Amino acid sequence: MQAPRFKWHIVVFLAPAVLVYTAIMIFPLFNTLRLALYTEADQMRVFVGLENFRTLFGDPRWAASFWNALGNNFWFFLIHMVVQNPIGILLAAILSHPRLRLAGFYRTAIFVPTILSFVIVGFTWKLILSPIWGIAPDLLSAIGLKSLYAPWLGKEEYALTTLALVSVWQFVGIPMMLIYAALLTIPEEILEAGEVDGITGMSAFWKIKLPLILPSIGIISILTFVGNFNAFDLIYAAQGALAGPDFSTDILGTFMYRTFFGFQLQLGDPHMGSAIATAMFAIILIGVCIYLFGIQTRLRRYQF
Amino acid sequence: MNKARRNPVNVFAAHAVLIVYTLIALFPVFVIIVNSFKTRKAIFREPLALPGSDSFSMIGYQTVMKQGDFVLYFQNSMIVTVASLFFILLFGAMAAFALSEYRFRGNTLMGLYLALGIMIPIRIGTVAILELMVQTGLVNTLLALILVYTAQGLPLAVFILSEFMRQVSDDLKNAGRIDGLSEYTIFFRLVLPLVRPAMATVAVFNMIPIWNDLWFPLILAPSEGTKTLTLGSQVFIGQFVTDWNAVLSALSLAILPVLVLYVIFSRQLIRGITSGAVK
Numbered sequence: 001m002q003a004p005r006f007k008w009h010i011v012v013f014l015a016p017a018v019l020v021y022t023a024i025m026i027f028p029l030f031n032t033l034r035l036a037l038y039t040e041a042d043q044m045r046v047f048v049g050l051e052n053f054r055t056l057f058g059d060p061r062w063a064a065s066f067w068n069a070l071g072n073n074f075w076f077f078l079i080h081m082v083v084q085n086p087i088g089i090l091l092a093a094i095l096s097h098p099r100l101r102l103a104g105f106y107r108t109a110i111f112v113p114t115i116l117s118f119v120i121v122g123f124t125w126k127l128i129l130s131p132i133w134g135i136a137p138d139l140l141s142a143i144g145l146k147s148l149y150a151p152w153l154g155k156e157e158y159a160l161t162t163l164a165l166v167s168v169w170q171f172v173g174i175p176m177m178l179i180y181a182a183l184l185t186i187p188e189e190i191l192e193a194g195e196v197d198g199i200t201g202m203s204a205f206w207k208i209k210l211p212l213i214l215p216s217i218g219i220i221s222i223l224t225f226v227g228n229f230n231a232f233d234l235i236y237a238a239q240g241a242l243a244g245p246d247f248s249t250d251i252l253g254t255f256m257y258r259t260f261f262g263f264q265l266q267l268g269d270p271h272m273g274s275a276i277a278t279a280m281f282a283i284i285l286i287g288v289c290i291y292l293f294g295i296q297t298r299l300r301r302y303q304f
Numbered sequence: 305m306n307k308a309r310r311n312p313v314n315v316f317a318a319h320a321v322l323i324v325y326t327l328i329a330l331f332p333v334f335v336i337i338v339n340s341f342k343t344r345k346a347i348f349r350e351p352l353a354l355p356g357s358d359s360f361s362m363i364g365y366q367t368v369m370k371q372g373d374f375v376l377y378f379q380n381s382m383i384v385t386v387a388s389l390f391f392i393l394l395f396g397a398m399a400a401f402a403l404s405e406y407r408f409r410g411n412t413l414m415g416l417y418l419a420l421g422i423m424i425p426i427r428i429g430t431v432a433i434l435e436l437m438v439q440t441g442l443v444n445t446l447l448a449l450i451l452v453y454t455a456q457g458l459p460l461a462v463f464i465l466s467e468f469m470r471q472v473s474d475d476l477k478n479a480g481r482i483d484g485l486s487e488y489t490i491f492f493r494l495v496l497p498l499v500r501p502a503m504a505t506v507a508v509f510n511m512i513p514i515w516n517d518l519w520f521p522l523i524l525a526p527s528e529g530t531k532t533l534t535l536g537s538q539v540f541i542g543q544f545v546t547d548w549n550a551v552l553s554a555l556s557l558a559i560l561p562v563l564v565l566y567v568i569f570s571r572q573l574i575r576g577i578t579s580g581a582v583k
Contacts, residue, residue: 009487010402014414017399017458020391024455025421028429028436035431091325094318106322108570110329115566117516119538120558123551124332133548135335135351169328177574201314222423230425233518237538253427260431261523274431281428288423 033281036274052275066276068247069255070283072160076251077228079164080171085220087168088175089213093205095176096183107180111173118170122237125166129153153238156248163249167234171227175220182216183209215299222291229284232257252280333559340364340552347548364549365557368540371550374557376529377536384446384532385514388453389507395454396461397469397503401491403462404469405477415466421459426452427519437524444527452520457510468502469495505576508569515562533558 039048056062091110095103113121128135129152137149152162186209194200194208232253235243241258243250258266260273338354339347346359353359368374403415426433433452434443442448472495480490496503521535531539537558544550566573 007406007408010406010408012488013398013402013491016391017395017418017462018414020395020451020455021418021421021458024433024436024451025426025429025458028432029424029426031432031435032429035435087325091322094321097318100315100318102319102322106326107574109326110322111570111574112333112563112566113329115512115516115562116333116559117534117562118518119516119534119541120555123541123555124336127548127551128332128335133348133351138351172329226423226425230427232427236518236522256430270431270435277428277431281424284424284428 029281032274032277035271036278039271040269052271053278056272056275056279062272065247065250065255066279069250069252072249073229073231073251075160076164076167076231077225079161080168080224080228081221083165084168084172084224085175085217088172088220089179089217091172091176092179092183093209095180107177110176113170114173116170118233119237121166121170122234125169126153126238129162154245156245159239159245160249163234163238166238167231170234174223178216178220179213182213186212215296218291218295218299221295222288225287225291226284229280229287252276252283256280333563336552337556337559340549340556344549347552361549364547364551364553367544367547367550368553368557371544372536372540372554373528373531374533374536374554377531377533378561380446380530381515381533384449384453385511387446387450388457388514389510391450391454392457392461392510393503393507396458396506397465397496397499398491399458400462400465400469401495404466415462418459418462421456422463426456430519430523434523442524444525444530446525446530448524449520449530449532452524453510453514453517457506457514460509461506464506465499465502468499472498504572508573508576511565511569512562515565533561 036052037047037049038045039052040046056066094100095107097103116124127133131137131151137146140146140149150158152158190208190212191204194204199207230253231251235249235251235254236257239249241254241261241263243254243258256273256276259276260268260270262268335351339351341355341361342359343361343363346353346355346361350359355361399418403411403418437443437448442451476494477490480494485493516534517532518534518538521530521532522538525531526535537554540554541551544554
């Protein structure tokens with residue numbers, strides 16, 4: 001090891017990973033940010049500075065689509081935060097109960113939707129919620145709530161929320177597993193010490209376990225954030241690239257796809273597509289920074 | 305365990321909640337698979353009934369087999385997934401070994417550089433990736449997908465594997481060095497076999513997103529010969545929206561391979577998630 005020679009083996013070990021990663025991930029990422037500063041005129045690429053962004057935020061047609069997609073994306077994220085994560089925590093808390101029978105079976109079964117592709121999930125729910133097939137109305141009338149039924153995916157006011165809930169159905173297994181793992185690491189002595197002081201059952205969960213799993217909840221929140229702000233597949237599979245009805249389910253991923261590839265009469269524009277990608281990059285970066293510097297550093301971690 | 309935490313009412317409530325949620329999780333999958341084996345009439349008349357002797361039908365599967373090239377799609381998905389996993393594991397383990405084993409200038413910086421990709425989704429760079437693939441003539445090849453998934457999987461693989469490689473005993477490696485083994489032999493013969501469980505975890509983590517991805521097959525390899533199973537079923541179902549038998553059968557065919565893989569690897573996957581999160 002002390003040989004002063006150049007250590008070629010380090011280069012050999014690192015080179016393949018660094019090359020592939022740089023060429024396919026980092027370089028295109030920055031190239032996309034750069035392409036956002038160009039436009040095409042007479043089949044030539046022309047540098048236009050921030051003109052594309054001025055169009056994106058300033059031109060009423062573009063701005064309306066952009067803010068619509070961004071707003072929808074935030075709503076999509078919000079539903080995940082208030083529905084998916086609490087359900088995941090609840091299931092994990094029950095599963096981590098010592099000596100619960102069949103815990104392995106429940107865990108495996110509840111995780112099944114997570115392994116299915118968006119195409120399967122999107123179409124499956126589309127069929128189940130469809131008024132033609134009638135499974136959803138039948139089930140609702142079986143519990144006497146038939147009047148609540150509406151063709152949710154076809155209604156502008158419900159479609160996005162419905163899709164967000166479908167996505168929650170699909171991904172609830174991930175917070176469940178991560179919280180479950182975190183709960184298992186809490187040492188028995190701490191819970192017993194709580195019991196000696198009369199803290200049991202629900203209050204043990206709120207006062208002892210929840211503070212201890214906060215770092216995991218933080219990680220899940222940022223994973224959900226990044227995942228939601230680059231989501232595309234579910235909306236595309238269920239509603240198509242037009243994110244209907246009337247763009248009410250349009251999120252940044254589908255908006256970028258349409259802009260990049262064109263739809264109906266509008267031609268595809270890689271430069272505007274890059275501008276939207278840049279905006280998505282900025283949003284994700286802000287989210288990650290808020291998490292890293294604002295949240296993660298304030299959460300207290302306990303070492304056992 | 306003492307009595308304070310074991311109360312029959314609570315146990316009953318716990319099972320009730322879990323059973324209800326398990327039903328919610330499995331019901332849609334069940335409905336699709338059951339109805340794919342029924343005649344069109346029976347699908348609509350009694351969607352929740354099991355197929356009986358008069359309602360049983362394989363017509364949907366026959367349409368799918370005749371119309372869609374599902375064997376080819378399946379093969380494409382298989383090639384892309386297996387090749388990507390191979391490169392993620394090989395390149396990832398090599399880089400992880402370099403980062404965890406040797407002290408060299410820029411080590412930390414290199415680690416941070418490779419970790420960047422854990423948080424930033426590769427999809428942001430799609431416009432330039434497509435341009436790159438067009439320039440290199442890789443559009444509509446499986447190689448384009450393999451390269452993209454390898455790049456996408458490497459950051460997390462390097463991160464997880466280097467954590468594990470730090471735990472491999474130094475004495476073992478130094479004993480190898482004294483015996484005159486080269487650094488390459490030490491890596492392939494001594495270290496790799498010891499981190500096999502971690503490699504399995506990384507493989508299972510990457511397998512599902514690669515197999516299920518729709519975005520990159522749609523953009524980089526949409527030609528008939530390179531469609532993956534996910535893209536193939538998307539296109540097929542889109543064309544046959546009104547043929548319920550065919551749609552349900554196509555969905556079942558898409559569910560089946562994943563479900564089989566999941567049953568085989570679920571233990572590994574769950575262990576991977578739980579042990580990874582402890583770190």
